[in-house]
Amino acid sequence: MDQPAPPPPATATIPPAVARAAVHWLLTLDDDSAPPSERTRQQWQRWLQADPLHAQAWQRIATLDAQWQQQLLHGLPASVARQALTASGHGRRHALRLALLLTAGTGGLLAWQQSGLGQPHWQRLAADLATATGEQRSRELADGTRLWLNTATAVNLHYSATERLIVLRAGEILVHSAPDNTPDATTGQPRPLRVRTAEGLVRAIGTRFTVRQHAQHTSVAVLEGAVELRPAQAPQDALRLEAGEQATLGRSQAGPATPLAEGAGAWHDGMLVVNDMPLPDFLAELSRYRSGLLRCAPDAAGLRVSGAYPLADTDRVLNALTRALPVQLQARTRWWVTVERRS
Incomplete structure (x- = not known):
């Protein structure tokens, strides 16, 4: 055809x-x-x-x-x-x-002038930093903090005499915080480095960590140092996460802390690392890095995936699945692929 x-x-x-x-x-x-x-x-x-x-x-x-x-x-x-x-x-x-x-x-769904980003164009225009689907980039901020943006991510930066604030609008970031060399002029105290999401605040405590905005919650993983999570509706119920821990942040509560998942932050190195992950979950993760629709057929939903996969070539990853698992690819177009159990 x-x-x-x-x-x-x-x-x-x-x-x-x-x-x-x-x-x-x-x-x-x-x-x-x-x-x-x-x-x-x-x-x-x-x-x-x-x-x-x-x-x-x-x-x-x-x-x-x-x-x-x-x-x-x-x-x-x-x-x-x-x-x-x-x-x-x-x-x-x-x-x-x-x-x-x-x-x-009303023109709000498809009339945006999209340039590869998996979100409405207004959101990219409003962001200080943004990436398209499958794109990753990094930026050193004014205080020396290093910020990495994963696929389809948008952030705003608010740096002033009293605060260092990163607002995560969509997607996922990795933050390597730097000490504040410009203390608050009023108090003389270092300005806290914080990340704000739809669910609350993440405060860095000399650390390297990831923050991902999901549809209904935020996930935080600490690679080095520690962070503090404060839910928007219950800021007094703070949760401290140490290196090697991760947690979910909701609007009314945070936690509990759990051990860091294998492969956390591996996207920073261009890899998707999984261990015994259900195939539908794996494809959902992979779909973040490719345009179009990637689905798992019900007959293949019980299969599980392990390994390290390069994010730069999602077609290569899908082809690798057909060799590692009893599955085949059903492509309706370049933008619509279903992974189904091989006959």
Whole structure:
């Protein structure tokens, strides 16, 4: 079957009608309760190939994951957003479809001018530092702190005479803190180095640590030194994490502390390191580093993965899986790959 026509430049604006059609096809093809027929797939392929804008709309909609879907729901009528976030099964799909269609209809879903980042363009524009899907970068901050950004990450920096604050808007960072050489002019005390997420604050205590923003929580892993976690709604209930520990930070509580997972922070070295990880979880992690939709078929969900995999070439990783496990790749397009059990 022919490949879709090359998409137009990333700055092209997707018309609302095309955006709505892309949403329709996403929900039609992704319905596990009613798998699409071969005729439906052929109809989708014909739509995809009919116009380069169709291919670009599909690429953008297929890039969205649960985290970005949730963020897109902000700003919608409260009843619609609440229904979409709390429903399950067909109810959730119906509510999510309504929410996506409303957003697409007003140009909020696919009309952003995306340049490779897996989040709406406004978020990248608002960030002081950002990375695209599959991109990593580092920056030395004004105080000597070293900051690494993982894939699809956006941060804002707030440095003043009284604070050193990194705001993690999306994605994941690794921080190697430096001592403060410019104490608070009022108190004479060193300015604390903190990372703020949607759930609360992470304070560095001479340390090297990672912070990842998930859809509903923050995860923190300490590689060296120590950090202090303070939930936004209960800042008095602080949790101290030492080197070799990790914990989840929620808005109302933090912890408990658990031993550091194998491979924590390995993305900094360009590797995804896992030990006996369920295949669906592995593919969810890998999908953070590639554009499009990467799925695990139900018949392969019980398989588990171990090893070290290079993040720079996700196609190579997927091909390695077919040699290590009894699975095969089903590629509908370059942006839609399913890993299924080999016949």
